[in-house]
Amino acid sequence: MTNDKTTQKPQSGQKPQAGKGTSLTEQEALDFHSRGRPGKLEITPTKPMATQRDLSLAYSPGVAVPVKAIAEDPAKAYDYTSKGNMVAVISNGTAILGLGNLGALASKPVMEGKSVLFKRFADVDSIDLEVDTTDVEEFINSVRYLGPSFGGINLEDIKAPECFVIESRLRELMNIPVFHDDQHGTAIIAAAGMINALHLTGRDLKSTKMVCNGAGAAGIACIELVKAMGFASENVTLCDTKGVVWQGRTEGMNQWKSAHAVKTDKRTLAEAMEGADIFFGVSAKGALTEDMVRSMADNPIIFAMANPDPEITPEEVAAIRSDAIVATGRSDYPNQVNNVLGFPYIFRGALDVRATTINDAMKVAAANALAELARTDVPDDVAAAYQGNRPRFGPNYIIPVPFDPRLLSTIPVAVAKAAMDSGVAGKPIEDLDAYARSLAARRDPIASTMTGIYDRIRRHTKRVIFAEGEEPQIIRAAVSFTSQGLGKAILLGREDRIRETAEQAGIDLGKIGIEITNARLSKRTSEYADYLYEKLQRKGYLFRDCQRMINNDRNHFAACMVAMGDADGMVTGVTRNYATSIEDVRRVIDVKPGHRMIGVSLALCRGRTVFIADTAVHEQPTAEELADIAVEAANVARRMGYVPRVAMLAYSTFGHMSGARSEKIQEAVRILEKRHVDFEFDGEMSADVALNGKLMESYPFTRLTGPANVLVMPDYHAASIAADMLQELGGATLIGPLLTGLDKAVQIVPLSAKDSDIANMAAFAAYAATN
Numbered sequence: 001m002t003n004d005k006t007t008q009k010p011q012s013g014q015k016p017q018a019g020k021g022t023s024l025t026e027q028e029a030l031d032f033h034s035r036g037r038p039g040k041l042e043i044t045p046t047k048p049m050a051t052q053r054d055l056s057l058a059y060s061p062g063v064a065v066p067v068k069a070i071a072e073d074p075a076k077a078y079d080y081t082s083k084g085n086m087v088a089v090i091s092n093g094t095a096i097l098g099l100g101n102l103g104a105l106a107s108k109p110v111m112e113g114k115s116v117l118f119k120r121f122a123d124v125d126s127i128d129l130e131v132d133t134t135d136v137e138e139f140i141n142s143v144r145y146l147g148p149s150f151g152g153i154n155l156e157d158i159k160a161p162e163c164f165v166i167e168s169r170l171r172e173l174m175n176i177p178v179f180h181d182d183q184h185g186t187a188i189i190a191a192a193g194m195i196n197a198l199h200l201t202g203r204d205l206k207s208t209k210m211v212c213n214g215a216g217a218a219g220i221a222c223i224e225l226v227k228a229m230g231f232a233s234e235n236v237t238l239c240d241t242k243g244v245v246w247q248g249r250t251e252g253m254n255q256w257k258s259a260h261a262v263k264t265d266k267r268t269l270a271e272a273m274e275g276a277d278i279f280f281g282v283s284a285k286g287a288l289t290e291d292m293v294r295s296m297a298d299n300p301i302i303f304a305m306a307n308p309d310p311e312i313t314p315e316e317v318a319a320i321r322s323d324a325i326v327a328t329g330r331s332d333y334p335n336q337v338n339n340v341l342g343f344p345y346i347f348r349g350a351l352d353v354r355a356t357t358i359n360d361a362m363k364v365a366a367a368n369a370l371a372e373l374a375r376t377d378v379p380d381d382v383a384a385a386y387q388g389n390r391p392r393f394g395p396n397y398i399i400p401v402p403f404d405p406r407l408l409s410t411i412p413v414a415v416a417k418a419a420m421d422s423g424v425a426g427k428p429i430e431d432l433d434a435y436a437r438s439l440a441a442r443r444d445p446i447a448s449t450m451t452g453i454y455d456r457i458r459r460h461t462k463r464v465i466f467a468e469g470e471e472p473q474i475i476r477a478a479v480s481f482t483s484q485g486l487g488k489a490i491l492l493g494r495e496d497r498i499r500e501t502a503e504q505a506g507i508d509l510g511k512i513g514i515e516i517t518n519a520r521l522s523k524r525t526s527e528y529a530d531y532l533y534e535k536l537q538r539k540g541y542l543f544r545d546c547q548r549m550i551n552n553d554r555n556h557f558a559a560c561m562v563a564m565g566d567a568d569g570m571v572t573g574v575t576r577n578y579a580t581s582i583e584d585v586r587r588v589i590d591v592k593p594g595h596r597m598i599g600v601s602l603a604l605c606r607g608r609t610v611f612i613a614d615t616a617v618h619e620q621p622t623a624e625e626l627a628d629i630a631v632e633a634a635n636v637a638r639r640m641g642y643v644p645r646v647a648m649l650a651y652s653t654f655g656h657m658s659g660a661r662s663e664k665i666q667e668a669v670r671i672l673e674k675r676h677v678d679f680e681f682d683g684e685m686s687a688d689v690a691l692n693g694k695l696m697e698s699y700p701f702t703r704l705t706g707p708a709n710v711l712v713m714p715d716y717h718a719a720s721i722a723a724d725m726l727q728e729l730g731g732a733t734l735i736g737p738l739l740t741g742l743d744k745a746v747q748i749v750p751l752s753a754k755d756s757d758i759a760n761m762a763a764f765a766a767y768a769a770t771n
């Protein structure tokens with residue numbers, strides 16, 4: 001295979017990951033959806049509903065006032081209701097992913113998922129509506145009157161050719177954006193990837209030959225867009241289940257396919273693929289064969305976008321030729337062409353300028369902005385979210401990844417600008433730079449941070465010992481850890497007990513490849529005893545005591561494995577209280593020189609993440625210890641991609657209402673000043689001032705440049721109470737406490753930890769071991 005035309009080609013050794021990232025069982029997928037409140041969505045009020053007065057304002061009589069205002073001026077609906085930030089995701093389930101027509105009800109998990117992605121990625125509120133009809137007129141009539149409720153309509157998974165009629169009629173009938181995402185979203189993202197792939201392979205789009213397999217919603221929209229971008233019609237061959245869409249064909253045709261029929265003798269996909277430069281697959285699993293890939297031109301561009309399984313996998317392509325640029329719709333391979341890169345941000349921009357439609361100019365602007373983003377150097381703060389693995393423009397990175405936080409501050413701006421320039425913006429934005437900044441402020445890096453952590457430990461496999469291997473939740477966690485590809489799990493315990501428990505839970509440990517160890521099986525027991533004796537002989541322990549600890553105690557054994565390099569990390573905690581587990585571990589593992597061991601909890605609440613310290617170790621820290629805690633917690637925040645802003649919390653603020661306990665916090669602040677630490681900190685201050693930028697304005701002298709994201713609590717009580725209350729009352733997701741400052745990677749879970757919490761903590765242990 002020659003590479004003459006290649007300006008860059010995939011490096012050997014950069015083979016695509018074998019879809020390890022999201023290997024999950026069907027049961028896991030079902031459990032995920034049924035856990036807690038069934039489904040993925042709930043609705044929460046944005047105003048207090050606590051008092052009679054609240055009710056009077058929210059409902060009758062107060063509500064009559066905005067009613068009259070909107071009746072007089074419809075634009076006021078954007079000021080007084082949720083309309084302006086609300087998108088409906090609407091389907092009849094006739095083309096669910098690549099699964100086909102499984103009906104409106106069965107499409108609900110996808111539509112709920114899409115609503116959640118709107119919220120997660122672009123803070124767009126969204127609700128799914130499944131319309132139970134395959135009749136085009138009935139469908140149109142069900143949707144056309146819903147305009148007042150929404151700022152936009154995302155049509156989804158409606159099969160072709162009905163989707164074309166439905167979308168164009170609804171666009172005429174409604175004065176808000178109506179956007180069939182499988183058509184235009186897919187086309188925009190694929191076009192963005194294609195722009196960059198053409199660039200990398202040095203091709204001119206006017207002479208490039210493309211085959212698009214799939215002549216449905218996505219296929220037709222893709223080729224319309226590439227032709228609009230300059231592809232010659234005769235160079236684009238469309239195929240469907242009947243083969244090539246050729247001029248004169250009658251079987252399985254419709255007017256949308258006819259518009260793209262080509263004059264050719266070729267009849268099959270295999271014939272069309274000979275010498276093709278680009279393959280776009282929006283058809284079904286396995287539709288592209290190895291022979292077809294073999295017959296393509298040098299440096300072929302293969303976008304196998306069928307979901308959930310692509311037309312051909314990147315491994316299959318890599319086995320045949322090394323000069324291909326490959327993209328799929330899946331998140332577990334490089335180059336994910338998935339419309340999640342588009343729809344949240346396209347609607348964000350459209351909603352923010354109150355666009356009446358999403359027109360071609362806005363689509364092209366989105367495609368160009370996406371392509372440009374992938375070519376733009378990843379800045380430091382974004383690289384931090386990838387744990388230092390800075391993606392670089394090239395064959396394995398032609399399109400931004402969905403967790404790139406810059407998407408939110410760039411794509412909506414391009415879309416909003418295009419809407420304004422093309423005259424469809426109901427409320428133009430005067431200062432687009434300020435708009436970009438306000439979008440950036442909406443993003444929280446936690447998801448990209450977690451993705452980065454998972455990516456890193458998948459690439460650098462670490463061995464984690466699960467010290468309490470006989471417990472069912474631990475076995476499930478170890479299985480989940482392994483099957484997610486997060487590392488190698490070792491279960492510590494009696495082999496027969498572990499196997500019995502696993503069998504009862506229906507888990508085949510052999511198949512998953514989990515190692516079992518214990519003092520009887522291990523050949524290293526006496527070395528562990530020697531090691532422990534060396535550490536404890538001057539602390540009142542006899543050699544016998546150390547032997548007994550190694551033979552009988554799982555925490556000591558596991559910690560020795562980590563200390564002596566037989567495991568990289570350890571997780572424990574479900575059978576012993578936190579303090580006891582820490583004592584066990586500390587007998588074996590020291591604190592890292594120059595550090596202090598503390599616990600940091602992450603609270604994820606309403607799109608914000610705060611780090612709370614110390615939630616595990618120091619009951620009544622001194623001022624000096626509080627300063628150390630601030631340093632350790634700031635380090636944790638920084639390692640996770642945040643720029644730390646540390647608030648030293650108290651009940652008082654900058655001496656107001658101060659007492660003896662606040663003075664200790666003031667002293668801690670002075671100690672930090674003397675140490676010239678390299679992060680923002682201030683205090684003492686109350687939690688509301690620390691977290692609320694408006695309240696902080698009353699203290700213009702503060703060194704914090706924005707609301708704090710690291711909260712150093714005055715003591716363990718306060719830290720633990722605050723974290724628990726955030727979880728129970730504030731609906732926060734709590735992660736941790738993460739133990740930090742130890743010389744080896746150990747995590748201790750609470751007694752009540754569930755399998756998923758334990759697997760996450762094992763991932764943090766593995767991650768610490770990679771640093």
Ligand SMILES: NC(=O)C1=CN([C@@H]2O[C@H](COP(=O)(O)OP(=O)(O)OC[C@H]3O[C@@H](n4cnc5c(N)ncnc54)[C@H](OP(=O)(O)O)[C@@H]3O)[C@@H](O)[C@H]2O)C=CC1
Binds near residue numbers: 183339
């Ligand atoms: N990665 C992404 O972001 C996206 C991916 N997709 C994927 O694209 C695919 C199509 O979706 P959509 O356009 O909405 O569905 P439609 O039902 O509208 O269209 C499907 C098209 O694929 C054709 N087709 C199906 N199986 C084959 C096959 N084995 N060989 C050739 N052609 C085939 C059909 O042919 P015929 O006309 O003869 O029936 C039809 O033209 C799905 O797998 C979907 O998951 C869609 C949107 C986004």
Ligand SMILES: CC(=O)C(=O)O
Binds near residue numbers: 097098307329338
């Ligand atoms: C991603 C998507 O919308 C689809 O596969 O249908």
Ligand SMILES: [Mg+2]
Binds near residue numbers: 097157181
């Ligand atoms: Mg879809």
